[in-house]
Amino acid sequence: MDAPLHTCCNCKQLKQLTEFKLRMKDDRHGKKGEPTSKCTECTIRSQISRQKLKRKHDNDDAEEPMDLCNNDLPENQRKG
Numbered sequence: 001m002d003a004p005l006h007t008c009c010n011c012k013q014l015k016q017l018t019e020f021k022l023r024m025k026d027d028r029h030g031k032k033g034e035p036t037s038k039c040t041e042c043t044i045r046s047q048i049s050r051q052k053l054k055r056k057h058d059n060d061d062a063e064e065p066m067d068l069c070n071n072d073l074p075e076n077q078r079k080g
């Protein structure tokens with residue numbers, strides 16, 4: 001009995017369909033219930049790297065607005 005195999009678009013490995021997450025909803029890439037193009041392993045790996053990037057990005061963003069607020073404060077106080 002042949003188990004259906006599916007190629008991961010990220011690591012290019014043939015894997016069983018059980019290694020892939022199924023789509024939660026219809027979108028332009030496929031229909032609900034179809035396997036996603038990345039295997040679970042690659043999906044998790046990309047999620048982790050995205051979280052690391054986002055955390056670094058958040059830290060970068062946090063510094064700029066605070067500087068702007070500090071520059072705005074003296075002017076507002078002078079007016080008020």
Ligand SMILES: [Zn+2]
Nearest residue numbers: 008011039042
């Ligand atoms: Zn993969």
